[in-house]
Amino acid sequence: MKHFVLCLLLGCLCVPPAYAAEPETAASLVALMRQAQYSQGFEARMNVFVTKANGAHPAPMKIAVIGQFSAARQRLLVRAIAPEALRETSFAIAKQANRGIKTVKYRAGGELIGTDAQARLFDTGLVAWDMLNPWWEWASQSLEGKDRVGGRECLKMRSRADEQDSPVREVESCIDVQAGLALRTRLFDGGHNLLRTITVEKVLRKHDGSGSLAKKLNITGPAKLRTDIEVYAGDEEYLVSDETFAVLDRPMRAE
């Protein structure tokens, strides 16, 4: 009997846990990450809290982000809810056919102004370019082993830009495969200087259980600017109408 129990215990220890199979190649991990962000429409409302290098805090912000991600189309709408001075200022962001990113700034009823995708939105650490994760489209991707972020195990992945003139030349992501989420993303320029780091602090399970979403994250850099973002409400099945992203098709003036 004792031997049977011992064998049973040893057997249990030897059986691998029933985790989802880890991607074996960089390509399969990239495919997983692209798939994870696909959505017919979502909306997330967030509190944004900025801490400047000198420790000063501008007024806390509230923003709403509407998104639609598919293989063919990736676009976002970022709208300020508060404070009053920024209310109804919005950015429409879309990935274009040439893999460039179009960013349009506008106020309700005002003119449309084309802006730089690398510019910070609302003077926070949010950057339009980062929000579309264009590095998953790059050809050069390599797996670099495991790491831990906030106590969670993740797979390190290095993505290198196809274009030599890209302001972001290299991106290092640490991906929680179970969650389908990069827990930490570091962006570097051509001189391998760290531009900014995006770290997920809290995750929230998707309502269909297919993965997780970032509930709380922070962005550090540039110049010691820290942006803390927390999602306080959302809709994973937001109904995107024809009007939602219509501004992207209208004529705009350059900034």
Next chain:
Amino acid sequence: MNLFRFALDNLYRRPARTMLTVSAIALGIAAVVALTSIAWGFEASWQRANDARGTDLIVTRMASENTMPSPFRAEQVQQVVSQLPHVQEVVGLLSEMLTVSQDAPPMFVFGWVHGSYLWEHLKLQEGRWPNKSNEQVVVIGTLAGEMLHKKVGDTVEIEGRIFPVVGIFESPALVENGALILTLDQAQQVTDKPGKVNVLNIKVDSDTGEADLARIKEQVKTSLPGFMAITSGELVSKNAVVRISKAMSNATILIAGLVGALVVFNTMLMSINERTREIGILLALGWQRATIMKLIVSEAMILSLVGGVLGILLGVGIAWGLEHIELMRGKIDAIFSVPFFFAVLGLSVVLGVSGGAYPAFKASRLLPSSALRQE
């Protein structure tokens, strides 16, 4: 001198140790009382809110075990549910936890269908109700009014839109007293969820029995994949916050129980080691071994009972304090009851008996001849 007095005198002999033991038990019991009453209160408050509304069944998404069930398009689901037998009224509800003032913690903002039965249980204290479904106004609970320092005629900013406060109401449920209520149309507009609700409230006719309710649940499950119909009690018990608070209270009971028993065990073991010679004399004088056991267990029970009573008082104080701090106001409604206090005292007695059992047994097994030789 009776045994009880004898046990008391023994505890008085080491006042510092007795006080420390009682304090440790009191802290453990206080944590049990405070956390359990808050967990029960939280559950009861949500239950009361649903019961007061007169809702018999709630239709929500299968995986809606988060604090807020995820929103869904109401129209199609509502159409199917309305046609089920015994269903009298189906009303959508949208709720969000939103920051409406930088000086107050996030608050519940509810969107209710204008003119539906959901409003009937509220008592208007001041002002009026919204006149039509698209009127951009808000009514606030008495507690919300107090926390936001708002009265009728003031305005509240919800998600960047200004809403005049037209009424202040009182509800039997704390969760509603601390909330702001808009018409469903307005709530959908302000949260950018046109046509969506978190839950559908079903009111059934008076002929509906338990078997009919079970049939409705089954029909919802089969005709609306991904949705379920549950009673408000089931919804509340599935709520993530309720489950976490209950798990925390159970863990506290377990930890406090273990720590309490160990503290009593340690104290009584030290006590009998110091009194070996005295116990030997008592045995030599003809005390029965059972009497020695009773003495030690009585001392342990006195310690744990006094700790229990003090712990209950401290726990009630902690829960009351938490209810009244600004951050938690409107979210905690601790529930106490006499049977609960007796159960806690019972737990104290169990701690005393289990912590004192081994030391009592050890003391009763002493041989007078060897006990008397000990210095």
